[in-house]
Amino acid sequence: MPNDEEEQERLDLMHHLFLLSYDGELYHAPLPKTIGRALDIGCGTGIWVMDFADMHPEAKVIGTDLSAIQSGYVPQNVHFEVDDAEEDWQYSQPFDYIHIRGMGGAIANWQRLLQQAFDNLVPGGWVELVEFDAWASTDDNSLPESSAYYQFQTLLGKASELFGKPVNVAKYFRKFVETAGFTNIGEDNRKVPLSPWPTTRKERNLGNYMQMAMSESLEPYALALFTKMLNWDNIMIQALLAGARNDLKNMDYHIYTTW
Template sequence: MGVPPNSLRRHGERNALPDLRDFQFTFDFHDAIEPDQFAMRMIDDDESLSSSVLDYPEEFGRTYHAYHAGSYVYPNDLTEQERLALQGPIIKRLFDDRLYFAPLSPSDPPQFILDIATGVGDWAVEMGDLFPSSRVVGTDLSPIQPDMVPPNVEFYVEDSSEPWSYSDKFGYIHTRLTAGCWSSFEEQVAQQAFDALEPGGWFEAQETEAFFCCDDGTMDPDGPMCTWFQEMRDACEKLNRPATLGSSLKEMFERVGFVDVEQLVFRLPLNAWPRDERLKDLGWMWGQNFSQGLNGFSTQLMNRAYGRTQDEIELSLVRVREEILDPRVHAYMPIFVVFGRKPFIGEMVE
């Protein structure tokens, strides 16, 4: 399977070591959360990653990706890498320890698996361990993935908003929490995934919706949290990187041509307010993770969109953090999982 011409190898050598009430939510308990009182072409060993890709620009005390600099407004520094490394396990635990929901066969797994916007690469590494006979490829704008990975896992520097040109087809393609990365998820990701899949292959998107939700009136719709998220959504629209994604995925998949499309919707609490112990733990972890990410989510985006200074932005986040972590506020975020199959050749599709 050929690497697109605009892809850069992760290293010069190969890896050495192996209001959503209309949605049917997916739960393992009753309706409400109760508050508590590729056979990739191998690049020659002497072909090193361009130094310019590693020359990260610094702004507002954070570093950002250098490859196609400026197209992604969130940082890639150690602070963000640590946050991402904790984000993945939270989502996996929300999913009852599942990495995927598409009906992949453990006895006959996909030969080639692609993880778009892989981040720190944790999902790709786990999939490589789970399917040792599969070739797992993760792509991202920043080479921030680990060196010590299973022998069937590889990472490439790639701008997936550009045309994909893989010479062979994948059996499964995956995205997770990429809202705000694309000018058009449908054209740049869903359509290209459809084209890059083999007939019968699956595409799965695990994406949030850029809203805080609350079912019992304990969150002020005009308070710091909701105000911040509205400004974030507006800023993303100004910069042509819409953040509202999850609820539109199912229709998007069907428009592109996927069949057997299924949707699951999970509620992820924003602090430790639920009575259920599992959700209480998840909420505490997600609230801490989200609070830690607020600076990175906000600074460059709001500076570009509104011209605010770093100090102005950080001051406005103080009350947002306080409200996010207040267990009297029974807020949650919806997480959408949508997967669909590329039809087989000659298959009749209604």
């Protein structure tokens, strides 16, 4: 089981991967130059919050998470709170922008979360959702269903559904935001290799980082879910994860996810 420091390093690596995938951009919403209030749900280590606050020194930026793992040294316009976003929101003022990234598997009721986001935005405000499919796809059917990685992702999806917080939710986001009342909805879907199998330098570099991140993320994703929901013991889990890590090193498997 990873310790707090390892988990912080993993979260910061994922932040780096999002930046690589989106050409260094922290966000894609067409925000005005001047922003009053911004909220980051599930802020993790707070690295996105602090980068955003540096870009928008005029804004008050709030980051919330279930764990207080953020730095104690923050810009003056940043405030971190320990909070459960699935509880009733208690903000006294609305936000110009709400950012929600990498929360698949952490939210039970996405529709309610996005309804609360809608209700806590100023008129004309923006919500931005960034998520990756917890599923390795291929365009050439090169990942066998008998492979350890295919079995891992299938079982992970099943276990997260049983737990009530599914990991593969990105495909439903458009329906969620439409139901909440949002308009002017845009999408930017990008394929991201899970290992350095592509031929272009940029994609190979991204694949190298993704391979590292996924290898480190398999156990945090699987351990509790497989134990509690599937009644697996640790020996069974570690054997499957070892096989999945080997599959991430197999360049014959042209696997990618979609962000």
